[in-house]
Amino acid sequence: MNPIPMAQPDLSQAELDAVSQVLKTSYLSIGPRIVEFERAFADYIGVKHAVGVSSGTAGLHLCVIAAGITENDLVITSPFSFVASANCFLYERALPVFVDIDPDTLNVDPQQVEQAVHDIKHDNAQAKHWLPPSCRDRVMLDLPTQLKVILPVHAFGQPADMVKLSAIAKEHDLVIIEDACEAIGAEYQGRKAGQWGESAVFGFYPNKQITTGEGGMIVTNNETWYHLFRSLRNQGRDVFNAWLNHTRLGYNYRLDEMSAALGLVQLNRLESFLAKREQVATWYNERLKEISAVTIPYIVPEVNRMSWFVYVIRLATEIDRNKVMDMLKEKGIPSRPYFTPIHLQTFYQDHFGYRPGDFPVTESVAKSVLALPFYANLSEAQVDYVCTTLNTVLNP
Ligand SMILES: Cc1ncc(COP(=O)(O)O)c(C=O)c1O
Known part of the structure; x- marks a missing residue:
């Protein structure tokens, strides 16, 4: 058996044609393809607006700004x-809970x-324990007003419990x-992932269900946020897009036309x-259960x-995961210990x-997970x- 890749995009002649057609035009950025891709994406998710951006991380960053998150x-x-789920608000000097x-x-x-x-909104004796250890004694903190956002992650393609999270957010104005x-x-x-939040972000890195190379998409029903996202991704240009009129601090988080053309074909597929x-996951389940x-x-x-993004099993605690990974590798099978907890990343x-x-549950899960091709x-x-x-x- 030839070595098996960990992940692989499916790119057909249609994607090649779509990208080369863009290359024959003079619109390599801010052209018609991004508009088409955004419209098709918003319709697919079932929301009013979609805004293409240069990565999922960029999209999350803009949502954090739109939510008014500051230091x-x-x-x-x-x-x-993945670390971007928390890095996105550190860019605005916010603190993780x-x-x-x-x-x-x-x-x-x-x-x-x-x-x-509950603890943070009541600023009770437990409230500070939710903060990062090195920030618990900061004098500038006014916890109840500073808690603004819940950022649930739909890990590995399984939505978080959005019914309960939405109820909590509604009750506490988050x-x-x-x-x-x-x-x-x-x-x-x-209800589709992307319909629950004030906004949601999708990523199109090549290991994702659809790819644009690098790229991401923000979706929202909020008109104000929609215009803000369009401005922020385009260097803070005002809503009329007057070329040299920058009304706010913005970024170059644009998705180019080649990527948008690629994304449009991928979305259709x-x-x-x-x-x-789903079929591949079923084959795995049948054999591994x-x-x-x-x-x-x-x-x-x-x-x-x-939405199967990766196929991740858990190994019994007594199993030496590194040894398993090494032995699989010798047989041409890659695997990954996916995810390492964010709070244990060196920077954090x-x-x-x-x-x-x-975070004991996260840590014990992280020690046992193994993503297969x-x-x-x-x-x-x-x-x-x-x-096999x-x-x-x-079981040697
Ligand atoms: C859960 C999660 N959030 C955010 C991102 C960031 O997306 P991107 O790599 O497109 O910046 C990823 C991508 O791998 C992810 O898996």
């Missing part, structure tokens, strides 16, 4: 995510979110920004990609549609004083090979 404000999010995850869904635990919001970078097409209780990914040292992904019944430990033990065109024979090899490695 020392507090944002609730999950420590079990990490809340531990549910051990089954791997998404933020809504009960603990409720507790965190804004929800969905990090839907991994969850295009996912549905929770019949999304349903077939999601169906294929009987291996006692392996726990297969758990999808809650409220998720009527999972150095800057905020987090230490191992701070996963993409739409992975064949049943390849899945078979990965699963893994079984041999675990």
Whole structure:
């Protein structure tokens, strides 16, 4: 069996044609393709507006700005995510309020979110324990007013418990920004990821369900935010886009025309990609569910549609994961220990004083997770090979 890639985009002649057509025009940026892609994307998600940006991270950053987050404000999010889910508000010098995850869904635990919001809004004796260790004694903090945003992550394509999180946000007047970078097409209780928050962000890096190379998309029903996003991504130009009239501090977070053309074709093929990914996940589930040292992904019944981004199993605690990864690698099978908790990343430990033990569920999950090769065109024979090899490695 040839080496199996960890992930692989599906690019057909249609994508090649779409990109080369753009290259034959003089519109390589700010042209008709981005407009078309945004319209099609907003329609797909079922929201009024979509704004293309240069990455998911850029999109999250602009949402944080739109929510009015500034220095020392507090944002609730999950420590079990890609680092961009928290970096996006550090850019505005806000502080993370990490809340531990549910051990089954791997998404933020809504009960603990409720507790965190309650403690912080009442500024009670427990409130400071939700802050990063090195920030607990800052004198400038006025916790109840500084808590503004909940930023749930739909980890690995499974939506967080948006019903409970929305209720908490409504009760306490908090804004929800969905990090839907991994969850295009996912549905929770019949509603698509991207329809729940004031805004949501999708990512199109090449390992994602659809790709534009680099790229991302913000979606929103909020007219004011929509105009703000368009201005902010384009150097803060005013809403009339007068070329040299910069009304606010902006960024170059534009998505170019080649990427938009690519994204449009990929979006048209999304349903077939999601169906294929579902099939690959089913093949994995069928083969791995009987291996006692392996726990297969758990999808809650409220998720009527999972958008499979990666396929992540958990290994029993006594298993040496590094050894398993090495042995798989020798057989041409890549795997990843996906995610490392955000609070234990070097920057977060150095800057905020987090230490191992701070978020026990996240940490124990992170020690046992293993992402296996996963993409739409992975064949049943390849899945078979990965699963048979893994079984041999675990049960020599
Ligand atoms: C959960 C999550 N948030 C944010 C991002 C950032 O997206 P990008 O890499 O496009 O900046 C990613 C991308 O990998 C992600 O998985």
